[in-house]
Amino acid sequence: MSRPATSATSTAASARRLWTRARGAALVLALVLIGGLVLATMRSSDSHGALDPRSADPNGSRAVAELLEARGVTITLVTTLDEATTAADSDATLLVTTPDLLTEPQQSALRRAVTGSVGRTVLVGAGHPSLSVLAPGVTSATSVPVENRAPSCDLAAATRAGSVDLGGERYRTAPGSTADSCYPADGLPSLVRLPGPDTTDTVLLGSPDILHNDRLDQQGNASLALQLLGSRPHLVWYLPSLTDASATADTPGDDTTGNFLALIPSGWLWGTLQLAIAALLAAIWRGRRLGPLVTERLPVALRASEATEGRARLYRKANARDRAASVLRTATRTRIAPLLGVPVQDAHSSERLLPALSARLPETTADPRNLLFGPAPADDAALIRLADQLDALEREVRTS
Amino acid sequence: MALTGRTALIAALGSLPVGVLAPSWAGMLAVNAPLSLAILCDYALAAPVRTLQFTRSGDTSVRLGDAADVQLTVTNPSRRTLRAQLRDAWPPSSWLPGTEQTSSRHRLTVPAGERRRLTTSLRPTRRGDRHAERITVRSYGPLGLAARQGNHEVPWTVRVLPPFTSRKHLPSRLARLRELDGRTSVLTRGEGTEFDSLREYVPGDDTRSIDWRATARQTTVAVRTWRPERDRHILIVLDTGRTSAGRVGDVPRLDASMDAALLLTALASRAGDRVDLLAYDRRLRAQVQGRSARDVLPTVVDALAPLEPELVETDARGLAATALARAPRRSLIVLLTSLDEAPIEEGLLPVLPQLAQRHTVLVASVADPHIADMAAKRGAIEGVYEAAAATQTRVQRSRTAEQLHRHGVTVVDASPDTLAPALADAYLALKAAGRL
Secondary structure (H helix, E strand, C coil): CCCCCCCCCECCCCHHHHHHHHHHHHHHHHHHHHHHHHHHHHHCCCCCCCCCCCCCCCCCCHHHHHHHHHCCCEEEEECCHHHHHHHCCCCEEEEECCHHHCCHHHHHHHHHHHCCCCCEEEEECCCHHHHHHHCCCEEEEEEEEEEEECCCCCCHHHHHHCCEEEEEEEEEECCCCCCEEEEEECCEEEEEEEECCCCCEEEEECCCHHHCCCCCCCCCHHHHHHHHHCCCCEEEEECCCCCCHHHHCCCCCHHHHHHHHHHCCHHHHHHHHHHHHHHHHHHHHHHCCCCCCCCCCCCCCEECCHHHHHHHHHHHHHCCHHHHHHHHHHHHHHHHHHHHCCCHHHCCCHHHHHHHHHHHCCCCCCCHHHHHHCCCCCCHHHHHHHHHHHHHHHHHHHHC | CEECHHHHHHHHHCHHHHHHCCCCHHHHHHHHHHHHHHHHHHHHHCCCCCCCEEEEEECCEEECCCCEEEEEEEECCCCCCEEEEEEECCCHHHCCCCCHHHHHEEEEEECCCCEEEEEEEECCCCCEEEECCEEEEEEECCCCCEEEEEEEECCCEEEEECCCHHHHHHHHHHHHHHHHCCCCCCCCCCCCEEEEEEEECCCCCCHHHECHHHHHHCCCCEEEEEEECCCCEEEEEEECCHHHCEEECCEEHHHHHHHHHHHHHHHHHHCCCEEEEEEECCCEEEEECCCCCCCHHHHHHHHHCCCCCCCCCCCHHHHHHHHHHHCCCCEEEEEEECCCHHHHHHHHHHHHHHHHHHCEEEEEEECCHHHHHHHCCCCCHHHHHHHHHHHHHHHHHHHHHHHHHHCCCEEEEECHHHHHHHHHHHHHHHHHCCCC
16 A cells, blocks of 8 residues: 555645745755855965964065065964963063953963063064063053154164154053163154063064054065064064964863763763753653644723723813813703703702702701802812812702 | 641651651652552553543533533453543533533542443533533553543534523514514504404495405405515624623623514514514624524524624624625614613714614614612712713613604613513514505
8 A cells, every 4th residue: 555645624735835935945045055155165265364374464474574584584373372372482572462362360471471580572563462571661652653763772783774664552561671662653652672581582563563564564664674683693573363272271260170070970961961962852741832832813901981080180280170170060050950950951040040059958057159169179179179169069959 | 749647648658657666768768669669660560541432422501500421432442441530621611610520530549451331411600612621631550640641632512592581572572573463453453464354244344445346246344354474584783893892780781682582583483573683782793694484583593693892993884884785675773772861862873864764773782770770879978979870871771762763763671680571572563554
């Protein structure tokens, strides 16, 4: 027996309908995937990012690296702190391209490693996050745009290079220090050389532009770059990366969490994992509805008395005592007039109604004229009293 | 595909062997691989849902407040036993609040090639048509770990009719009607009366009704008796515009008007009058025309059932034109609307002379008891302001009624529970006065 045909009442979608429904989404998905692939292929030229000695991009630094190698300087490219500290020695220049990327423990480690043992440390664009550890005694001021600036100092490299494109971070050195402060912008230098123990020193460079491929041939950029980086026979080019293991290791508190998980018996961990699978299955069980919600067009639900209630609130808001009093008085007059034998059209004239009323109720306590035709009540209490007195009057007329 | 609580429970129990015996990936695999396999087998062995066949039978109409039973026959043509949970979905107002789960869900077992009948009991809470939504079936496998789920559309409609609660007033009004009939001679001769028979004079009869010619032929004095003319035409016009949507108590004005219209229809059709019906706001919503006395009431009930108030201003001119077109000869036009000042003054009053010129017009309106409650409020300042506002509303209503009176229109303004008998009494009074 072949498979029985689908019942005519079933709403299950056929394969054709599923395809009709899904093809639009599939087309969009395919377009996105193809577009992403094409873009990735087009953009994957040999660009390795900014300040990379392998990069020929405008922001790369391949030009300066090749110039240095032509002058006999060997370049070692490193991306982790461990490599940087092992590669650098007293015969080397250590170039740190973005010191702000380093975490504080990394900065301390770097500082310990380089002090007195590395020939020259060049920090490019070091700002507030890294200065306090890497260059104690120097603070950063507000940054300025990169412009062509004159050396205005005695540093031999600077005077030889002449004016260069510099700017970015500006530095403020402690008073009385022996640092060379060059290329000032508005009085504060954007290049600072801090002499260290022996022949070592640390150079702070406010902006990386002199190392970029596109600016290297302008002004004295190349000259300054070659003198700063080529003073030692060896150059360690350190590009800090976020994947560096030393960035996360050795942080305080890390030991305890690692040990806590290690302290739990593995049976509990695996059991919990299996329970998580059970929870997922339970979620699927409870999440599947037995058919969709049924909607229904509901009728409007508004009370017929809403307009009247709204008017009452309006009276209250506007303190319309005069209006309320006049309405209540008119209604009472209309009701008692037939009881007193006064025609309805005369109910609102005091000349006709009041004599009939006084004839009917000779010794009433209330003042009928004031009650039925008097002025508007002065306050809320008077209005409440008026309503009660009108009721009392009507009762008296009915029972007399 | 759907899972069951049993699956989750087995997976949770599996954490014991994983935790105690084999806390490793191997242990996890040893527990979960057989479970997954069991789920897949169970899914594959569950009876298919899309081949099931359904037929419906049962009630197609029910009076509001009563229960309707709709039968559903499930045929399982496959070679596997169907163990399923079934949901017969209807709109939410088909059940009393809170009973939907128990009323709509069924558990059933249908062996291969057999059929079973289920009964879904509806208890609608609103008037109108209820259309069956889809049927959802969840077919469990033999292990109860996994289920197939699918839907079927099996159309069925249950029409929920107006409750006609005022039918309890019908016997007393029919008795009054018999009094009016020629069997008693309390009647005076009027415009809408016709000669019924001659009978012997008894003291107390109106001497004007003595037929002298017949007396001369007989030895006793003969009097003529009259009875209300039969076969008059009554046109009931329901205004379904925005004013009919306002709720009095918890029921829209339209429903109270319908109740009154039904009692009038029942009474007039017994009295031998022809009843037509019209529901109108800006266009014709329902009409009943030219039905015989026997089937006019069911037809009217059926026509009124799906009516809903529309949130539009009633087009009084169009309403009058439609009513005139439906009433070619002298008729009693019963207009069920509201006595709100603005719609009457701007809509109805200008067209009223056209109607009143040829026909007798009766305007019936649902009064709101809440307004009376508000008018009696005293004590706090809010209460007094409410009393003033309510009094103002009543004055406006009575002024509107006064204006209608001046055009020769009979006005019936009563609360929802008294409107139907009041309208029936007004009709009887008109009939007695021979004004039909």
